[in-house]
Amino acid sequence: MTRRSGAVRTLPLHVILLAVGAVMVVPLVYAALSGFKSTDELSRNPFGLPEHWLTGNYTDILRSGDFWRLVGNSTLIAVGTTVLVVAVSALAAFSFARFAFRGREVLFTVFTIGLMFPFAVAVLPLFLLLRSLGLLDNPLGVILPQAAFALPMTIIILRGFFRQIPGELEEAATLDGCSAFGFFWRILLPMARPALGTVSVLAVVTSWNNFFLPLLVFTDAKWWTLPIGVQQFQGQYSAEYARVFAYLVLAMVPALAFYSVAERQLVGGLTAGATKG
Amino acid sequence: MTSTFLPDKRTGPDLAVPSPTKASARGRARRRTLNWLTAVGFQLPALVLFVGLVLLPMLFALYAAFFRWGGFGMPSDYTGAGNFTRLFQDPVFLGDLWRCLVLVLLSLALQLPFALAMAVLLNQRLRGRAVYRMLFFAPYVLSEAITGVLFSMVFAPDAGLADHVLGGIGLDGLGGEWFADPSYVMATLFLVMTWKYFGFHMMLYLAGLQSIPAELTEAALIDGANAWQRFRNVTLPLLAPTLRISVFLSVIGSIQLFDLVWVVTQGGPDHHSETMAVTMFQYGFKRYQVGYASAISVVMFGICLVFALAYQRFVLRRDLEGATTTMRGDGK
Numbered sequence: 001m002t003r004r005s006g007a008v009r010t011l012p013l014h015v016i017l018l019a020v021g022a023v024m025v026v027p028l029v030y031a032a033l034s035g036f037k038s039t040d041e042l043s044r045n046p047f048g049l050p051e052h053w054l055t056g057n058y059t060d061i062l063r064s065g066d067f068w069r070l071v072g073n074s075t076l077i078a079v080g081t082t083v084l085v086v087a088v089s090a091l092a093a094f095s096f097a098r099f100a101f102r103g104r105e106v107l108f109t110v111f112t113i114g115l116m117f118p119f120a121v122a123v124l125p126l127f128l129l130l131r132s133l134g135l136l137d138n139p140l141g142v143i144l145p146q147a148a149f150a151l152p153m154t155i156i157i158l159r160g161f162f163r164q165i166p167g168e169l170e171e172a173a174t175l176d177g178c179s180a181f182g183f184f185w186r187i188l189l190p191m192a193r194p195a196l197g198t199v200s201v202l203a204v205v206t207s208w209n210n211f212f213l214p215l216l217v218f219t220d221a222k223w224w225t226l227p228i229g230v231q232q233f234q235g236q237y238s239a240e241y242a243r244v245f246a247y248l249v250l251a252m253v254p255a256l257a258f259y260s261v262a263e264r265q266l267v268g269g270l271t272a273g274a275t276k277g
Numbered sequence: 278m279t280s281t282f283l284p285d286k287r288t289g290p291d292l293a294v295p296s297p298t299k300a301s302a303r304g305r306a307r308r309r310t311l312n313w314l315t316a317v318g319f320q321l322p323a324l325v326l327f328v329g330l331v332l333l334p335m336l337f338a339l340y341a342a343f344f345r346w347g348g349f350g351m352p353s354d355y356t357g358a359g360n361f362t363r364l365f366q367d368p369v370f371l372g373d374l375w376r377c378l379v380l381v382l383l384s385l386a387l388q389l390p391f392a393l394a395m396a397v398l399l400n401q402r403l404r405g406r407a408v409y410r411m412l413f414f415a416p417y418v419l420s421e422a423i424t425g426v427l428f429s430m431v432f433a434p435d436a437g438l439a440d441h442v443l444g445g446i447g448l449d450g451l452g453g454e455w456f457a458d459p460s461y462v463m464a465t466l467f468l469v470m471t472w473k474y475f476g477f478h479m480m481l482y483l484a485g486l487q488s489i490p491a492e493l494t495e496a497a498l499i500d501g502a503n504a505w506q507r508f509r510n511v512t513l514p515l516l517a518p519t520l521r522i523s524v525f526l527s528v529i530g531s532i533q534l535f536d537l538v539w540v541v542t543q544g545g546p547d548h549h550s551e552t553m554a555v556t557m558f559q560y561g562f563k564r565y566q567v568g569y570a571s572a573i574s575v576v577m578f579g580i581c582l583v584f585a586l587a588y589q590r591f592v593l594r595r596d597l598e599g600a601t602t603t604m605r606g607d608g609k
Contacts, residue, residue: 010403013398013401014403014404016398017399017403017405017409020395020409021409021413024412024415024472025412026438027427027431027438027472030431030438031430042436043436046438046441084326087322089323091319091323092319092322092323094319095315095317095318095320096320099312099315099316101316101317102313103317104316107320107324110327110332111327114327114331116529116582117335117578118530118533118577119533120534120535120554120557121335121577122331122334122335122338122578123554123574124557124562124567124571125334125341125571125574126330127561127562128334129333129337144326145330148331149330151331180319184319208420209418209421209422209423211421211422211535211536211539212536215539216562226420226423227420227421227536230423231422231425231426234426241430241433244430245430248423248430252423255418255419255420256415256419258418259415259418263414266418270477270481271480
């Protein structure tokens with residue numbers, strides 16, 4: 001790399017980046033601005049700033065209980081999935097990382113095979129199983145399968161992290177009379193906080209964005225999650241473009257806000273998961 | 278809990294043997310059993326969840342695929358391979374396979390190279406690169422369903438943003454029906470997929486690029502290699518493991534594509550954007566031909582499995598060899 005990387009050399013690069021950046025941003029800004037217009041104005045003035053900044057589209061949605069119920073359901077399911085998958089995976093990853101036992105590699109292979117199966121492949125038999133267990137229209141019907149499908153990736157990431165913790169620590173704890181679970185609970189987990197953060201963020205985002213399973217499990221509107229709600233809203237108000245835009249924008253806000261605070265964990269988790277998987 | 282209780286039962290009969298050497302051997306065996314039970318005890322919750330909700334349903338689908346079955350009661354009308362022969366004569370399903378292949382090829386030919394180019398660009402010292410990085414990756418955190426609704430509005434014929442932009446720069450002729458046009462629907466979907474996913478692949482590549490020691494490219498520079506030669510002969514080979522993983526994830530993603538298509542076109546117009554998952558959904562949940570839909574699940578599963586195994590065998594092998602040696606190296 002030459003040090004004389006002046007403005008002239010980087011100018012074309014900046015032009016490219018600006019162009020790509022525009023393609024990424026414009027649909028989002030277009031949606032946000034359109035939400036401030038009336039549907040009439042939207043057809044006359046698709047690009048420009050709104051003539052009158054109408055906030056009605058947004059405030060109507062925020063004032064209706066429906067939107068907040070979707071947010072609440074999505075949150076409940078995301079939190080439930082995350083707590084379950086992280087707890088269960090941490091136990092399994094601890095065992096994979098710190099114990100030598102017969103069948104360990106076989107068991108680990110079984111879990112890694114799970115990485116290869118996309119959700120869509122198993123969704124039909126899963127639905128039949130949930131129906132026979134009476135878990136349709138029940139948040140557990142989404143939480144349990146989501147946790148099950150998130151296991152392989154979570155276990156792999158946590159196992160990698162648990163292995164890096166020096167064995168002397170475990171020996172010292174054992175000499176002090178610590179049981180295996182005591183070591184796991186009082187020493188390993190607190191040390192693994194960054195890794196737990198990473199896998200939690202991954203689980204939250206995956207659950208938050210899931211569409212297929214909630215679509216099948218929740219026929220009752222009272223359990224719908226945000227992605228389902230957005231799709232339904234568009235179907236219901238298909239002629240009222242401006243309202244749909246406002247709804248879309250509000251539905252994107254939680255995910256984007258979460259991303260802005262948890263970017264490091266998310267990217268770290270995805271790259272770690274991909275390189276270790 | 279169980280680990281302290283069960284081993285006593287197991288070793289119980291041995292207590293009758295009094296010899297001291299046997300006793301220590303017995304102690305060791307006992308400790309080993311205890312250790313095994315503790316280790317497996319920690320695995321148990323994960324194992325129950327995984328077997329119950331991932332493996333068993335898949336096995337059941339494999340079973341149901343051999344029946345004509347409406348989805349209620351147990352399957353009883355055995356049809357042998359009937360569902361599968363029907364599947365491979367079904368023009369819609371054959372179309373699904375073709376469209377899947379098209380998406381895979383488009384991703385490999387356009388989306389991933391584009392992501393790589395962006396990664397190389399953003400791996401340099403440029404003002405604002407952190408902002409670009411964050412921006413390009415941002416769509417990845419949006420739900421595919423929400424992205425689908427957004428772009429169904431952007432590409433709405435005549436009224437949408439895309440047609441207005443094209444009209445604005447004097448390319449009215451290029452605007453059109455987008456998702457409603459059988460010849461353009463897949464291309465439009467691919468554009469949306471690229472918008473949403475290239476940032477993810479870019480992030481993987483960036484992580485890969487950052488793990489390449491700067492000394493290597495510097496050495497090549499001193500040896501007189503130009504920028505392209507440095508990229509082609511130093512960077513690219515060292516990035517190979519990341520590239521392989523990214524290709525793998527991209528292919529699996531194309532095989533299971535559902536949310537986006539379902540929200541935007543439901544497979545239309547006239548099946549022209551239908552994917553395997555959409556066809557499976559139609560038969561399994563709309564037409565109650567659950568046996569037939571299970572057969573589609575099984576074929577999707579088979580494709581994933583064959584692809585994954587072949588990929589591991591022929592492409593990923595080198596990476597995994599590294600991984601398994603370290604696994605044995607520090608195994609206690």
